[in-house]
Amino acid sequence: MKVIAINGSPSKEGNTACALKLVGEELEKEGIDFEILHIGNKVVRGCMGCGACFKNRDEKCIYANDIVNESLQKMKDVDGIILGSPVHFAGVGGTMKSFLDRCFYVAGANRGMLSRKVGASVVAVRRSGGVPAFNQLNNYLLYAEMNVPASNYWNVIHGARPGEALKDEEGVQIMRVLGKNMAWTLRNGTSEPRPEMEKKVMMNFIR
Numbered sequence: 001m002k003v004i005a006i007n008g009s010p011s012k013e014g015n016t017a018c019a020l021k022l023v024g025e026e027l028e029k030e031g032i033d034f035e036i037l038h039i040g041n042k043v044v045r046g047c048m049g050c051g052a053c054f055k056n057r058d059e060k061c062i063y064a065n066d067i068v069n070e071s072l073q074k075m076k077d078v079d080g081i082i083l084g085s086p087v088h089f090a091g092v093g094g095t096m097k098s099f100l101d102r103c104f105y106v107a108g109a110n111r112g113m114l115s116r117k118v119g120a121s122v123v124a125v126r127r128s129g130g131v132p133a134f135n136q137l138n139n140y141l142l143y144a145e146m147n148v149p150a151s152n153y154w155n156v157i158h159g160a161r162p163g164e165a166l167k168d169e170e171g172v173q174i175m176r177v178l179g180k181n182m183a184w185t186l187r188n189g190t191s192e193p194r195p196e197m198e199k200k201v202m203m204n205f206i207r
Helices: 015-029 052-056 068-074 095-109 130-143 169-188
Strands: 002-007 033-038 079-089 118-125 155-157
Touching: 002 015, 002 068, 002 095, 015 033, 015 079, 015 118, 015 155, 015 169, 033 155, 052 095, 068 095, 079 130, 079 169, 095 130, 118 130, 118 169, 130 155, 155 169
Parallel strands: 002 033, 002 079, 079 118, 118 155
Antiparallel strands: none
């Protein structure tokens, strides 16, 4: 089994990376492969809402000049995904938002790409706004029909300068417990056949 973590921070070795590594250490203890994909320092255009991914259904965004399509195939090929972001104005970073909007819209157009995988979210914040950003990340996982394990509190860790998050003893424990629970969910989710995918019902309220 393998889990890929998406680091949406501009800093490759900042507190978001610290949080992801804490979760990853627990996964590796359980024999689960772990890799961090750093996208927060890349240039990623936002979703245009063109609907081409729903028309083509080829598991690709029509805009192919950045990392979205390559990253989405990596996400498709693993058993679990962790979304990690710093907090910008009580929300996720702009690059991360653009990346996730497009990845998960394509996944929605090609149902089954990410569904029933195990997904988790973590955020790193200096002071406040962590829970709104955490909730924002979880919206993507729930939209994609992913199985979301919990920790013993919301998955938020605090720190300003790189590495300071390791001084947040409660935050460190939250990440460790998340890693253990994610590993448990991954192991137990393989013992039963997956339910049959239902065809999506689409309804507009304006007629």
